[in-house]
Amino acid sequence: MPPPRSLRIVLLAYEDMNLLDLTGPLQAFASATRRHSAGRPPLYELIVASAEGGLVTSSAGLACMTVPLASLDGSAIDTLLVAGGCAGDTYFAPRALVNWIRQRAPSLRRLASVCTGAFMLAATGLLDGRRVATHWEWAERLRKLHPQIAVDQDKIYVRDGEVWSSAGVSAGIDLALALINDDYGHRVAIETARQMVVFMKRAGGQSQFSAPLAAQARENGKFSDLHAWIAMNLHNDLRVERLAEQAKMSPRSFARSYASETGCTPARTVETMRLEAARRALEETTLPLKAIAGTTGHGTEQNLRRTFQRLLGVSPGEYRQRFSGR
Structure with missing residues (x-):
């Protein structure tokens, strides 16, 4: 059942924060509230706070008005969300x-961070022994600075x-939609997503990376055109010989050069791209498994299941049930 009262969410701002880390979740909560609060208490009471209050300048140069943390003394807070950025x-x-976070934590129902906001929470000791997401570019630094935290550099949230x-930037919106879903259910969350014209839902189990982008990030651009071609031809024959032909190289030279440039085999890249395409189809469409297997290059439904x-x-069916917004 939805909470009988408004849930107070405090979004913590500070100098050089990422603007979207703050405003993305803020807009998601505000959109949910505006759409579903007619004639009843608002879903959320939203407060943007900073240490001293007043204008806080983001890393984008835009200043946000905040209230001082002292003004929240004695006020109940349901959720505290810390933006990232530096x-x-x-960090x-x-x-x-x-x-302040350490002092208020025992009275909070929920604690959240976006991007490098995880560093702020980690400094309080409240993340010790927990699994945490952050922006992939900062994951190793967080892991080294706080080895007692299990850092997941792949997940969106x-x-x-x-x-x-959550991970960085737009992933804060995914996190906010997940929090809305947790508070008020799938219908409210998905209607909020539609209002914001974003996908509902990029699941927490999804990767921060797309397979083509991850492949291109591992090499110096030599195979970028090939990766784009693979992504457009997943249903075709993508054996090494065909890829080598597309790259205008001999199969042996291609296989050796590709592994040296990317750190994986051509077959592994193809498999990863096909899996991602199948996952996306399960999340975003109602196509039967047989059709998905054919269009993503798995051939048969049995191969897709394997x-x-x-x-x-x-199984593909379990994945669709867990991660589809339909």
Whole structure:
């Protein structure tokens, strides 16, 4: 059942935060509230706060008006969400904010972070022993700085008990939609997503990377055209000989050069791209498994099932049930 009262969400802002880390979730909560609060208490009471209050300048240069944390003394807070962002390559967690979060944490129902906001929560010690998501580019730094945290650099968002965390930038919207779903159910969350013209839902179990982008990130551009061609021809014959022909290389030279450039075999890249295409089809369409198997290059429904069980540990049907917004 939906909560009988408004849920107060405090979004924590500070200098050089990422603007979308704050405004993306803020807009999602506001859209849900505006659409579903007619004639009844608003779904959410939204407060943007900072250490001293007043204008706080984001890394994009746009300033946001905030209330001081002191004004929240004695006020119940349901959810605290910490935006990410910083100036430079080192994240500095302001001591005043760390102390305030640590002090208020026992009274919170839920704690959340977007992107490098995980560094702020990690500095409080509240993430020790938990699994946490952050932007992929910052994952290794978070892991080294706080080895007691299990950092998941792949997932869009992660829930560990009542602590939620997400990857960067637009993933904050995915996190907010998941929180709305947790509070008020799927119908409210999906209507909010439609209002915002975003997908509902990029599941937390999805990767921060698309397979083509991940492949291109591992090489210097030599095979970028080939990766784009693979993505458009997943249903065709993509054996090494055919890929080598497309790359205008001999099969042996191609296989050796590709592995050296990308760190994986051509077959592994094709398999990963086909799996991603099948996952996307299961999430976003109602196509039968046989059709998905054919269009994504798996050939038969049985092959599709085998691939999902081997690589994801679930059947295609279970995956669709878990991650489809339909």
